[in-house]
Amino acid sequence: NAGVTQTPKFQVLKTGQSMTLQCAQDMNHEYMSWYRQDPGMGLRLIHYSVGAGITDQGEVPNGYNVSRSTTEDFPLRLLSAAPSQTSVYFCASSYREIGTEAFFGQGTRLTVV
């Protein structure tokens, strides 16, 4: 079982560049989310989706866009990278809303120079 697949695993960007972090799940989960993890701060929710065509903002959405055209895919776009976006990014999916098990990808370590 593939579960949640994130690509790339590592990425270095220059300030001002844009890129898309890919996330795909094969468990037919309705709920998907993107987090960033920074030392000493835990996981912070960037954006989430409760189903295809539906997205909403989390705690730290500025500088990021998402879309959900299919149940399987939930890409995260960095519009104009800034050093403050240096972080480890995790995509997660769950069968339904909060309280059910969240399955995480392996993460993308992003460095913005």
Next chain:
Amino acid sequence: TQLLEQSPQFLSIQEGENLTVYCNSSSVFSSLQWYRQEPGEGPVLLVTVVTGGEVKKLKRLTFQFGDARKDSSLHITAAQPGDTGLYLCAGARSNYQLIWGAGTKLIIKP
């Protein structure tokens, strides 16, 4: 402002010792989850507690949800090197958002 405070932030103990990790908040949560994360990997769910006062056991790990559903603890008996990792608690604030603690980094020395 961290809505979920985890303590200690770091713990290094010898194999065979017991330990307790705490997760505290001033907010009430509908449920609380504990995850373990290993380097280079995403968090993996250990347990979900829902009812105030609930106690769940997973082999040598015992999880408790406070009566008021504002805090939780994780107790490990006879810790093993395989227990090493980052332990994260996460509280459900609404149907669609989890609030995460900063984590407790646990090292068990052989």
